[in-house]
Structure formats: C-alpha cells, structure tokens
Amino acid sequence: MxxxxxxxxxxxxxxxxxxxxxxxxxxxxxxxxxxxxxxxxxxxxxxxxxxxxxxxxxxxxVFQDEYFYKAMYNTLFMMLGIPIGIVLALLLAMGLNRGIPGTSTFRVIYYIPVISSIAAISILWQWAYNGDYGLVNQFLALIGIEGPNWLQNTSTVKPALIIMAVWKGLGYTMLLYLAALQSVPKSYYEAAKLDGANALQAFWHITLPMVKPVTFFIIVTNIIGGAQIFTEINVMTPTGGPEYSSASVVFYIWQKAFGNFQLGYASAMALVLGLFIFIITLIQFKINEKNSFDMD
Amino acid sequence: MKMEVAIADKKSIKAEPVSEKKRNRITNIFVFAFLSIGAIFMVAPLLWMVSTSVKTKEDVFALPPVWIPTDISFSKYAEIWSMGPLLSGISNSLIVAVTVTVIGTITSSLAAFAFSKLKFRGRNNLFILLFASVMIPYPALMIPQFMMFSSIGWVDSLLPLIVPGLFGNLFMIFFLRQYLSSVPNSIIEAAKIDGCSYFQIFYKIIFPLIKPAVAAQLILWFMGIWNDYLGPILYLNSPEKQTLQLVIANFNASYAIQSDYPLIMAASVVALLPMLIVFMVFQKQIIESIAISGVKG
Structure with a gap:
C-alpha cells in the first residue's frame, strides 16, 4: 500500500x-x-x-463611437462569406466523394490557397482587383462587364474581400466535409434507395444530418476567425478603405492602440469583441445541443 | 407463362443497374467538369502572380491580358534581393519558426503524455482550464502582452514572437492527447515494471508511437508561424528585424506606387514557395491530419 x-x-x-x-x-x-x-x-x-x-x-x-459601429458592421458584413463558403465547399466535397478520377489532385489544388501566406495572397488579390489592369476586371471584360475599381469603392470593397476570403478558405472547409462524408456508411444510402428515396431526399435526410457536427465546427471556427480579420485589411486597404468601409474591429483596435496609444480604450474594445465572440460561440453550442436533442 | 414472367423479371432487374450505371457516369462527367472549373478558379490567381513576376512592363499593362509573356524575364527574381531585406526576412522567419516548433513540440508532447497517460490530482480540471484559454481572442491579449515585452526591452526583437511559443501549443496538446488515448495503458505499466523512468517511457515508447501525428502537427504549426502577420507587425520595426511576411508587405507598399508589379509579385512568389514545397512533400500527412481534427473536433 x-x-x-x-x-x-x-x-x-x-x-x-x-x-x-x-x-x-x-x-x-x-x-x-x-x-x-x-x-x-x-x-x-x-x-x-x-x-x-x-x-x-x-x-x-465604445458604444457611442461611430467608427466602432462601422468597424463592427464591416466585420459582420464580411462574415457573409461564411455561408457562401460552406455551401460551395459541401457541393465540392459531395462531388469529390463520388470517387471520380483525379480526386487527390483536386484536393491538393483546392488546398493550395489555404496554406499560402495571407500577406502574399492579399498582395496578389490587391493586384488582381486593380481597376484597369487587374485579373478580375480583365476576366469580367471577356464577358462584357466593365468591372469597378474594387478596393477604392465603398460598395465593392467588402464584396471583394469576401470573394477573396471564400477563395482562400474553400479548400479547408471542403476537406473537412469530405472527411465527414467518407465516414457515412454506404448502407444508409442503399437503405434509403430501397425505401424509394430520391437523391434530394437522401441528401436532406442522410447527408445533412451526418455532416452536422462538422458544419457546427466549421461555423464556430469561421466566426471566431472572421471576427478577428485583420491582415487582408491591413495589406489591401492600409487606411481602412474608402470612408473606412473595409476597416474591421481588430483593425480599429490596432489603430487605436498602436497608432494613437489609447491603450485603455483599445483594451475596452478588445474585451467587447472577445465577449461578442464568446456569446456567439455559446449560442452556437446551445443551438447545437437543442437540435441534437430534437433528433433523438 | 410463369417462366416468361420470371425471365422478364430477371431482365428488368438486370436492366436497371445498367441504366443507373450510365446515369452515374453522366453525373460523374458533370461533376468532373464542375470540379475542374472550380480548380481553374483556384489556381488562376496564383498562375497570374507567377506570370506577372516574369513579365516586362509592357506586358503587365497589356490589354487583353497576356498569360504567357512574349519576353519571359527572370530579372526581377535577381533584383528583389537588393531591393529590400528579403534575405534577412527569410532568415528571421526561419529562426522564429524553427525555434518555436522544435522546442514547443517537445513541451507540447510531454504535456500531452502527462494529460493522457499519467495519473495526477486535478488532471481534468487543469486540462479544461488550459484549453479554455483558447477561447480568449488574441486581440484581447495583444495590448498587455505588448506592454509587458516593451517594459523588458524586447520590442523590435524576435523574442516576443519566439518565447510564448516555447511553452507549447494548446491545439497540439489537445490533438496529441486525443491521439494517445488509443495507446493502451498496459504498455506504459509494463515499461514501469521494467524500471523505465518517465522520461524514458516518453522518448522510448510514447514519442515513437505519436511521431506521425507530431510531424503533421509540427508542419501545420510551422506554416502558421511562417505565415503570421499580426504578431510581427506589432513587434518589429527595423527593416532588418522583420519577418518575411512583413518584408513583402513593405515591398507592396513601396513599389506599387511605381507600378513595379513584376517586382512585387516576384517577392510574393518567393514568400509563398517554401510552404508550397513543404505542402507538396507532406500533403498526404497534412490533409489526413486536418481531416481527423475536423471529424473529432
């Protein structure tokens, strides 16, 4: 003993x-x-x-600061890329899950932007968004659309950043979905087919519920990451964009703290942001819990 | 009569899979086309970057765009080294990433070993406490951290980027702890009876077992540090102290005014290439590791 x-x-x-x-x-x-x-x-x-x-x-x-509200609005607006990315990634993953030739090559190609440095990617896209000679507008010109000066325009700078964010994150989300889809037993689909379910019903009643945990993981991590967007803004629109229309909360905190040395004020904003992230995550967990309960 | 029905039945059973197979093949062709178009959109900007970097000035501003320049010139790849502190940027990034990942991996895997295989009071509570700190967003910590490092004179040095990482990485601990849960405890009990010390158990038994998982996590961490931007921009001011990502961002800021896009793109390609090579070499392990973390996470 x-x-x-x-x-x-x-x-x-x-x-x-x-x-x-x-x-x-x-x-x-x-x-x-x-x-x-x-x-x-x-x-x-x-x-x-x-x-x-x-x-x-x-x-x-903080709560009377119009710039804080603006930065908060911009940050939330740019999170619109999250659902777009999720839908696209799920579609791509379902395509890749069919076992067609070239699956591993596709996986690698879609993943390259994920591992690429965000600074280099931002520099590249800033050039691609150039109003006169950028890749995006030259592509649009091919189909007869005259593209705007993306990053200098209050109405296009946020969509431009969203498109880039979706492009960069797509491979990661797709990979998570693919892994989830591969773990769904084939027998589920066979049983559904015997019961006379069509493809859409199988998707709705088997695929979606089976990938729900991953979807939850993706939403939570994307919101936490999206709330802290900074590098793209700093590199592509160093002043926070036209009329401050691309400045994110972290960008504003950074300016206040290290540009104006309002450290107390910046700390207060950072805590508000932290609390915001915490509450959103908590709500997500609650929704997730409730839905799992409903399913039983 | 009965025979005929039976045969007809057989036929219809046989006929159905054939038509379904055909339908499947047509769907696959569409899916393949859809994935290929997507893949083009994924690589086009990157190819554009490479293409711009070898263009002459006339080709850069040519309308319609030139994908394969008439004059392919690699002169910008020679020029970038003298146009900014690119070389010191690479070495600074390497110093930070190598030091942190090598030492941080040791501390992380030791902690993961303790949390999953050793018995001690408060094991679960301490783990939850540690992991809860992941919830604190970096912006909430960066200001006090900056003042802390500033008060001991570490600003404008690589130390604020290195030192915190040496204490380990919570995601790595979490992942390795998960991975170790599939290792039977009896191996460790047997080693204890054989008189192995805890350090010996770690590096003779545990570490070899978790090596593949450690490698994948180390690579991901290395990439994260290599690509980090917010940390370096807070702490590093002098050009020769900056990491690669800051150096190329400054390239962008200084040379865009002169419209020297080939130069900027060449520097960006150089910043991107090392991680691209690492990814190509270890893509199987990296992709597997990501997939597992998502399914289990």
Whole structure:
C-alpha cells in the first residue's frame, strides 16, 4: 500500500513537471494579460503616464463611437462569406466523394490557397482587383462587364474581400466535409434507395444530418476567425478603405492602440469583441445541443 | 407463362443497374467538369502572380491580358534581393519558426503524455482550464502582452514572437492527447515494471508511437508561424528585424506606387514557395491530419 502511494506520488510529480511549461505559458501569456486588459480598460492607459481609474468611461465611449459601429458592421458584413463558403465547399466535397478520377489532385489544388501566406495572397488579390489592369476586371471584360475599381469603392470593397476570403478558405472547409462524408456508411444510402428515396431526399435526410457536427465546427471556427480579420485589411486597404468601409474591429483596435496609444480604450474594445465572440460561440453550442436533442 | 414472367423479371432487374450505371457516369462527367472549373478558379490567381513576376512592363499593362509573356524575364527574381531585406526576412522567419516548433513540440508532447497517460490530482480540471484559454481572442491579449515585452526591452526583437511559443501549443496538446488515448495503458505499466523512468517511457515508447501525428502537427504549426502577420507587425520595426511576411508587405507598399508589379509579385512568389514545397512533400500527412481534427473536433 505504502509502496503504491509512493509510486503514485512520483508519477504525480513527473506529471506536474511535464505540464509545467504550458501551464506557465498560460499564466504569463494569457491569464496575466487578460486580467491586465480588464484592469486597463477601466483606466485612461496610454502607455506613458499614470493609469488613472475612469470607471466605465471607455465602455461608454465604445458604444457611442461611430467608427466602432462601422468597424463592427464591416466585420459582420464580411462574415457573409461564411455561408457562401460552406455551401460551395459541401457541393465540392459531395462531388469529390463520388470517387471520380483525379480526386487527390483536386484536393491538393483546392488546398493550395489555404496554406499560402495571407500577406502574399492579399498582395496578389490587391493586384488582381486593380481597376484597369487587374485579373478580375480583365476576366469580367471577356464577358462584357466593365468591372469597378474594387478596393477604392465603398460598395465593392467588402464584396471583394469576401470573394477573396471564400477563395482562400474553400479548400479547408471542403476537406473537412469530405472527411465527414467518407465516414457515412454506404448502407444508409442503399437503405434509403430501397425505401424509394430520391437523391434530394437522401441528401436532406442522410447527408445533412451526418455532416452536422462538422458544419457546427466549421461555423464556430469561421466566426471566431472572421471576427478577428485583420491582415487582408491591413495589406489591401492600409487606411481602412474608402470612408473606412473595409476597416474591421481588430483593425480599429490596432489603430487605436498602436497608432494613437489609447491603450485603455483599445483594451475596452478588445474585451467587447472577445465577449461578442464568446456569446456567439455559446449560442452556437446551445443551438447545437437543442437540435441534437430534437433528433433523438 | 410463369417462366416468361420470371425471365422478364430477371431482365428488368438486370436492366436497371445498367441504366443507373450510365446515369452515374453522366453525373460523374458533370461533376468532373464542375470540379475542374472550380480548380481553374483556384489556381488562376496564383498562375497570374507567377506570370506577372516574369513579365516586362509592357506586358503587365497589356490589354487583353497576356498569360504567357512574349519576353519571359527572370530579372526581377535577381533584383528583389537588393531591393529590400528579403534575405534577412527569410532568415528571421526561419529562426522564429524553427525555434518555436522544435522546442514547443517537445513541451507540447510531454504535456500531452502527462494529460493522457499519467495519473495526477486535478488532471481534468487543469486540462479544461488550459484549453479554455483558447477561447480568449488574441486581440484581447495583444495590448498587455505588448506592454509587458516593451517594459523588458524586447520590442523590435524576435523574442516576443519566439518565447510564448516555447511553452507549447494548446491545439497540439489537445490533438496529441486525443491521439494517445488509443495507446493502451498496459504498455506504459509494463515499461514501469521494467524500471523505465518517465522520461524514458516518453522518448522510448510514447514519442515513437505519436511521431506521425507530431510531424503533421509540427508542419501545420510551422506554416502558421511562417505565415503570421499580426504578431510581427506589432513587434518589429527595423527593416532588418522583420519577418518575411512583413518584408513583402513593405515591398507592396513601396513599389506599387511605381507600378513595379513584376517586382512585387516576384517577392510574393518567393514568400509563398517554401510552404508550397513543404505542402507538396507532406500533403498526404497534412490533409489526413486536418481531416481527423475536423471529424473529432
């Protein structure tokens, strides 16, 4: 008895040793900064002078700041790419799941934009969106459409960014769907066919429910990622676009914090964004739970 | 009479799969066409980038567009090295990515081993606590982190990009812990009886077992660091300190005014190529690893 407890204690000591690094990392680079961000958001923190406590002033200002609302609207608008990407990716994955020749080649091709550096991709698309000589407008000219100056136009800059985001993320979503589709037993479809179900019914009653967990995963990760969009904006529209129409929340936070040194104010915005992401994720989990319950 | 019906029945049973096969083939042709058109849209911008990088100025602004330039010139690929700190950018990116992934992988896999195979008090709660921090978005942490590194004089050095990563990667821990759950505990018990220390169990038994999963995760992490932009833009100011992604973004900012698109595209191709090669070499492992993480995640 004593021997086992001694062995157990040795094991425990080693276990704590092995998890020490990530745990310290968590404390130093996540917990302490988070607490400090919360503290800082209640002050007039500017990185130089004293941090004076100003109560809820920053948060009040956030919700009266038209630029914050604009950035929030832009960020949400650009999330329209998420459903577009999901539908396209599911269609592509269903096509790839038929076992046609060239499947692995297609998989690789669609995945190349995913692994490509977002900075290089943004530079490339900025050039592709060039009003006079860009690839996009030259392509549109072939079918007789005169394309706009995409990134300089308030009504086209966000769609332009959405198209690029869908293009870049499509391969990742498609791959997740393909993996999910491949795990659906073929017998389900055979049974449905024997029962006289057509292709659309099979899709509705078998495919969609079977890929639901992956869809949930994709939606949650895409919203978390989409809420933090920054690099594309910074590279393609360094000033936040015409009339600030492509500035995202993180872009605005970055400008306020590292351009104007309004660190307290920027921290308050970052916390609002964090809370927003948290609530959206929570709602997603609740919806997911409820639907799974309905299915039983 | 009965025979005939039976034969007719047989025929109809036989006939149906044939027509279905045919229908399937026609559908496959359409699907193939659909996938091919999609594939063209996926690669066209990238080919355009490569094509622009070897064009002369006249061809860049030619209407209608020229896909294969009349004069193919690789001079921009020679020029880029002296037009900006591209070489130091590559070496800075390599320093960050290699240091973080090599050391961070060791710390991550040790932690994954402990969380899945060792018994200790608070195991599950500590894991949940650690993993909950994934929920905190980076923008909420970046300001205090910046001030922290600034107060110890690390701004404009690679250290703020390297040091946090050395403590491990939570996604890697999560993934490896999942992977290790399929390894039977009896192997570890047997090794303990044979008198192996916990370090020996790790590097003699556990690490060889999880090597494929570790490799895939390491590559993905490496790519993530190589392609990172927000971290470097916060911390690095001096041109010679910048990582590759910042260097090419500055190429873009400085040379677009002169419309030197071949130069910008050549630099972008150089920034893109290393990860493209890594992906081509390890595509099977990478794709498998992504697929698993989605299905299990």
């Amino acid at each position: 004593k021997a086992t407890s001694k062995l157990y204690r040795t094991e425990e000591r080693y276990a704590y040793l092995f998890i020490a690094a990530p745990f310290l990392g968590f404390l130093i680079f996540a917990l302490v900064p988070l607490v400090y961000a919360i503290y800082g958001s209640f002050t007039d923190w500017n990185g130089l002078g004293q941090m004076n406590f100003i109560g809820l002033e920053n948060f009040k200002n």
